Amino acid sequence: MAEVVERNLESSAAEVIYVKKLKLFNDREVNELIRKRRQHEYSLQKRNKRVLDYDAYISTELAILRLLRLRRQQIDDRRHVDKIERPIIQRLVRLHQQLCYRFQSRIDVWMRFIQVCKILGRHMSVVRLWNRCLQVHGRTDPRLWAAAASYHLHEHTKVLVRSTLRNLSRESEQLSEEQKSTRHELSLLTHHTDKRKKSSVRGFLKEMQEQVTELDRASSQLSREKRLVYDSVYLDAIREARRLLTEGLILNPECGMLHLELVKLEANAADFFNSRILHRANSASAHLDALSDRVDSSTQNAEGATARKKVKRMAKVDNEDNATFMAGVTEDVPFVASGGAFRLVVEAVTERFASDPLILNSLNAILSSVPHLSDDSILSVLNEKVKKLDQTKPSPDENKVLCQSAKFDEQMALSDRIAQLNEAVLNGGIGEALSLWDSWYTQTDPNHNNPKESFRFVDPSIPESVSLLRTRLLLCTVDHCQTGDATSADSPRYSLSVSTDINDFVCRTRRWLDQLATSRWGKTSPDFWFEYVEFERKSGDCTRIPSVQWRASKTLTPEAYSRFTHLLNSTLDNN
Known part of the structure; x- marks a missing residue:
């Protein structure tokens, strides 16, 4: 020390x-x-x-x-x-x-x-x-x-824009100094060299002229980057913000705040694409022809010819800038600029939170702030849903009675399912009980053919739900223990096959528990984490117990975590 x-x-x-x-x-x-x-x-x-x-x-x-x-x-x-x-x-x-x-x-x-x-x-x-x-x-x-x-x-x-412009200005100053020195040397060699020596320095003069051309090209490229730095930086920022919000929604699909933030982001993205990118995506040739016709109709003298050349040169520079910028744009610019992505997100939020008046009211406020992106049909549907929810909203006493009755009904349904599982074990064995569980809580998504677990939406504060969780873990453990005993008498390579089956069982169960940990089970239920620890101790890997306890410490609320530590300490005392 x-x-x-x-x-x-x-x-x-x-x-x-x-x-x-x-x-x-x-x-x-x-x-x-x-x-x-x-x-x-x-x-x-x-x-x-x-x-x-x-x-x-x-x-x-x-x-x-x-x-x-x-x-x-x-x-x-x-x-x-x-x-x-x-x-x-x-x-x-x-x-x-x-x-x-x-x-x-x-x-x-x-x-x-x-x-x-x-x-x-x-x-x-x-x-x-x-x-x-x-x-x-x-x-x-x-x-x-x-x-x-x-x-x-x-x-x-803002920081990226400032630092990028600072670096580009520094490079531009260095290029301007090189241009001045190179042009000065070229003028000296061109005007102050003896005629008899010009033939000997002709190759050097050609190299100097090529160097001046390269410096001019680099200077124009820096100028183009300066003009494009704002749009490119803000476009990258919108992409990064969209990536963060979508990843947050993958981990927290029930969070209405993240859905509303994504709606706001898509509204900002639509305005940005409409004002800064849409005109770059359009064809520049029509713009060039319109400007040339305008100049031809307004000026017919020598000054008009000079103006036409200047307009064509500026249009050419704009076309080059647009081509350089659009080479890095992968989005569907007209779709985003017209508010298509914004409307898709609004429709998804409206369908997902159709029974949540707070989210719908917040969404209505966002839509009213961007009327140029909102359709009348979306606003009318949203207003109708809000009115229906306001009309059907019960009083506080009625709401309390409804919540109590709904919780009682859920308790009775869960108790009935526990009884059905026990009856299935007695009549048809553990395999039939597990099939019955899958018919309740595991559905297959027709679009992706992936199992969709619905047990994560069960209220973990109900004691019967915790009993159902314990029953599921016990059934899986006993089923795979019986599979190992049956295989030991028949297969000459039973040890390898049994270890493979057990590893598959542990991985599947652990994956299922990890899915539950991302729901309110992981945040509010100390019994869930206690069962997770017991599963690792009895059937899984004992070395993973500290990591499970650490996840519980950072996931559970303080009151729930104190209950979790009490359960662990009581288990140690009993042992």
Whole structure:
């Protein structure tokens, strides 16, 4: 522990030397600074890590940084800023990285690190942090997907535009300097060379002229990139935001907020394509002919001829810009610009949340803000659904009674299904019981031929649903144990076949449990995670139990997680 602490302190020796050299701190303050850092480093080396220790260290480093800047203002000295402040900033970044690594389940830790990187101007680090945060918390907090899409669409876009224009301006200045020097050398060789020596430098003159032509072409290419940088960056931002929202909807298909954010994004994309890209996709020849006819009708003299040449040259440049830009556009531009994608998303949201008045009212507000993209038919259908829901909306007392009766009916239905499974086991065996389960909760999608699991929509707060889950896991385990016993007497290679069957059973069951973990089972049911742990302990892989417990810690609500730990502790006490 002491070696690690002293090594970390030695890394800050250079900045302390420069602080003493500039007399920003006196000897007593320098000693206090080193003592504080040593104290914080020792607190970070404890066996039980705490967020408070990292927060205290970060607060101390921020206070040191502010104090250094105040002392610089007092003495008006700007020397060695990079050598003093850069190690402090690197230390802050290191502390935040360790904090996010050790406390991945806390979203506030990730958000603070993202905010720090924004303040420091590390926007590529912000992008990587968003990706990592979505990998960890994408299933538990759908709002993160909307926040990441908003960052890519607004803040990151502005940063990319500024940095791209800055780089292009720097390259343009270098090219202009090269053009000036090359043209100057060419003029000297052309006008100030003796006639007897011109034949000997003719090849060199030709090379210089080709070099000037290449520089002019590169300069025009840079100018074209400057003109296209806004549209290309915003187009990439729309694509990235759409990708994030669709991935969030795949993991959280029941989140209405993400559906509404996707509707807003498609409305913005339709306006952007209509104003910035649609005219590029159209044929430029008609535009050129119209401009030429306009100039021919208005001017007939020499000035008109000059204007025609200028218009043709500008049209040619526009055509080249449009061709360069449209080479990277893969979307159906007329369809998106006319609002086709927007209307498809609106129809999908209307069908999916037909019984949710809050989502429908929010969707109606969005459609009223973009009347040029909304059809009267969509608005009329949406208004009718909202009116029907308002008319059929029960009073609070009636709603409470209906909820209680619906929950009671669901409890009775689940109890009846448990009884049917037990009866099927007694009459036809475990195979018939599993077939009965599949007829209830496993349907095949006719479009994709994939099994669609509907048990994930069962309310996990009902005790009978947890009993049904236990019954399913018990039936699967007993069925495959019986299959292994039956195979052992017949097959000469029974050990290999049995191990293969058991591995397939474990993989299928684990895949089914992972699907349930992405629903409200994983967020609200501690019994589900307890059964997951018991399945890995009895039939699966014991080495996966810590990872399952970690997933439960970051997925469950605090109250549900305390119940989960109580179940685990009671199991250990019984054993």
